[in-house]
Amino acid sequence: MIKQILATLLGLSLIATAQGATPTHEEMWAIIQQQQEEIASLKNQLTKNDSRLTETEIIAEATISAVEKIALEPVSASKTHIGGYGELHYNNLEKDNGSGDKDEVDFHRFVLFTSHQFSDSIRFFSELEVEHSIAGDGQVGEVELEQAYIEWDLANYKTAKAGLFLMPVGILNETHEPDTFYGTERNAVEKNIIPATWWEAGAALNGEFSPGLSYDIAAHSGLFLDDGEYKPRDGRQKVGKAKADDMAFTGRLKYTAIPGLELAASLQMQTDMHQGEGDKIAGTLFETHLAWQKNDFQLRALYAAWDFDDAINSIKAGADEQTGFYIEPSYKITDKMGVFARYSEYDNTAGNATDSAVEQMDIGMNYWLHPNVVFKIDYQNQDNSAGTGSDGINLGVGFSY
Amino acid sequence: MFNRLYNSLFNNLISKVVFTGLLTITLLASPQLSAKGVYQSGPDFIAEAFAPHQPEADVLWFNDNIRQQAEKILGHRVLGLRVRYHHSAGKSAWILNEIGKEMPITIGVVIDQGKISSVKILAYRESRGGEVRYPAYMAQYQGATLTDRYKLDKSIDGITGATLSVWAVNKVAALALYYHSQVMSQPESTK
Numbered sequence: 009m010i011k012q013i014l015a016t017l018l019g020l021s022l023i024a025t026a027q028g029a030t031p032t033h034e035e036m037w038a039i040i041q042q043q044q045e046e047i048a049s050l051k052n053q054l055t056k057n058d059s060r061l062t063e064t065e066i067i068a069e070a071t072i073s074a075v076e077k078i079a080l081e082p083v084s085a086s087k088t089h090i091g092g093y094g095e096l097h098y099n100n101l102e103k104d105n106g107s108g109d110k111d112e113v114d115f116h117r118f119v120l121f122t123s124h125q126f127s128d129s130i131r132f133f134s135e136l137e138v139e140h141s142i143a144g145d146g147q148v149g150e151v152e153l154e155q156a157y158i159e160w161d162l163a164n165y166k167t168a169k170a171g172l173f174l175m176p177v178g179i180l181n182e183t184h185e186p187d188t189f190y191g192t193e194r195n196a197v198e199k200n201i202i203p204a205t206w207w208e209a210g211a212a213l214n215g216e217f218s219p220g221l222s223y224d225i226a227a228h229s230g231l232f233l234d235d236g237e238y239k240p241r242d243g244r245q246k247v248g249k250a251k252a253d254d255m256a257f258t259g260r261l262k263y264t265a266i267p268g269l270e271l272a273a274s275l276q277m278q279t280d281m282h283q284g285e286g287d288k289i290a291g292t293l294f295e296t297h298l299a300w301q302k303n304d305f306q307l308r309a310l311y312a313a314w315d316f317d318d319a320i321n322s323i324k325a326g327a328d329e330q331t332g333f334y335i336e337p338s339y340k341i342t343d344k345m346g347v348f349a350r351y352s353e354y355d356n357t358a359g360n361a362t363d364s365a366v367e368q369m370d371i372g373m374n375y376w377l378h379p380n381v382v383f384k385i386d387y388q389n390q391d392n393s394a395g396t397g398s399d400g401i402n403l404g405v406g407f408s409y
Numbered sequence: 410m411f412n413r414l415y416n417s418l419f420n421n422l423i424s425k426v427v428f429t430g431l432l433t434i435t436l437l438a439s440p441q442l443s444a445k446g447v448y449q450s451g452p453d454f455i456a457e458a459f460a461p462h463q464p465e466a467d468v469l470w471f472n473d474n475i476r477q478q479a480e481k482i483l484g485h486r487v488l489g490l491r492v493r494y495h496h497s498a499g500k501s502a503w504i505l506n507e508i509g510k511e512m513p514i515t516i517g518v519v520i521d522q523g524k525i526s527s528v529k530i531l532a533y534r535e536s537r538g539g540e541v542r543y544p545a546y547m548a549q550y551q552g553a554t555l556t557d558r559y560k561l562d563k564s565i566d567g568i569t570g571a572t573l574s575v576w577a578v579n580k581v582a583a584l585a586l587y588y589h590s591q592v593m594s595q596p597e598s599t600k
């Protein structure tokens with residue numbers, strides 16, 4: 009650049025001198041000195057420009073970084089998160105024995121999740137739920153605190169939690185957002201045997217033996233069966249001034265090393281379902297399940313069984329064994345639409361020869377308007393020996409965020 | 410009196426829970442207390458992806474088209490002005506963040522000649538769904554390309570209970586393929 013300028017200047021002065029008379033030595037000297045000054049000034053200007061350019065680059069980089077930082081800040085720095093889910097159901101069911109129809113619409117669940125990240129390794133998580141839309145004295149619904157716990161990381165792949173948390177049992181108990189499962193209503197086996205949704209207060213530890221093989225162990229409050237009660241679902245105290253004479257333990261092993269496959273087994277033990285009031289009745293729940301997805305096909309299967317001390321039979325004959333299972337194949341026809349069928353069977357008095365099992369067949373469809381917004385329709389056919397099974401159509405809309 | 414104190418302390422559920430909890434934690438906690446879920450640093454990932462060669466660091470600036478398409482792939486706003494990447498001989502490596510349920514997952518994607526050659530979780534911060542990091546799961550992305558509708562051309566088998574993390578990885582894999590196609594189609598001088 010400088011050379012070019014120099015050459016141009018030299019050329020110009022040569023032309024100038026060529027046009028007039030030959031300059032004297034003094035004149036030449038003056039011209040050269042003048043040119044020298046101009047060169048120096050141009051050089052100076054160039055250096056200034058260069059440094060300005062560098063400065064501009066630094067300023068641009070700083071500005072871009074600052075803009076990006078501001079733009080991205082709300083995502084990375086937000087410590088408190090709000091989430092939730094909800095489901096509205098319409099049931100049109102008829103009892104087999106004609107004893108009554110169910111024709112109702114119900115905002116079954118409205119849930120708010122709040123979580124807070126205290127530090128990289130310590131966090132809080134909670135779930136507050138309004139069931140059946142309205143709660144209060146004499147109302148049909150309830151307000152429930154289903155989760156509220158502190159979780160902290162002890163090491164890689166090892167976390168502990170303390171507080172009120174969901175039992176590590178079954179498929180639906182811990183993951184029950186409506187867009188994650190088929191069928192308007194949750195399956196009857198997990199509801200009546202496990203009994204989902206089931207939460208207790210205590211401490212738990214989760215970790216990995218190896219990639220794909222994880223464990224959960226928990227020590228927590230237990231179920232309480234009041235006078236005349238024998239079903240696990242009746243025993244849920246929901247951690248509301250819960251009787252805590254007798255604690256319970258839960259353990260789970262989960263295998264997820266193969267993509268698309270989950271195999272798990274849980275064991276729950278409680279030494280006295282009466283919490284020190286009345287006859288001592290110990291209870292053990294064993295649950296195992298499979299969830300397998302291959303391309304557009306999915307299969308879910310679950311088995312759960314409670315084994316109680318025989319003393320429970322004096323409350324209800326056959327209640328010492330309460331079992332259930334279901335099998336649910338499903339197929340995604342498109343990204344947005346899937347069909348399913350589910351056969352389930354459960355019995356809260358399986359310990360005697362009387363036929364008391366409830367069988368249910370469901371077939372239906374999910375349509376995902378958005379990955380987190382789902383419309384559901386299904387037909388259910390429920391049978392039991394008492395003839396009190398309900399058949400009919402269920403419709404639902406659900407979402408989570 | 411001591412008896413009563415003893416009884417009230419040790420028959421109380423809470424102390425039992427805390428006692429058992431602490432005991433098991435002490436028994437099972439291993440000595441290494443590293444930060445949760447940082448599996449590989451960005452520079453290490455890049456070095457490994459191009460070894461033994463030294464890649465060139467570059468920046469892809471977002472113009473309106475790129476931003477709009479990136480937003481379509483992710484299903485939400487893209488707030489940055491540019492994205493940094495490394496490249497060498499038709500191969501590019503991208504480190505991108507995407508939120509699973511609540512926390513950002515840091516994902517590294519290497520693309521070679523328009524096909525995914527590897528996907529790796531570099532940092533995972535959610536408390537559930539960490540199974541996405543397993544090599545067997547990540548291997549599913551190998552060889553995937555981008556369809557005309559900007560989706561992966563392979564079906565990825567998911568993880569029960571970790572759907573949101575799986576979606577996040579799927580989206581990032583598709584986005585990296587899209588970014589790669591953009592930098593490869595640009596003339597050298599404007600990169």
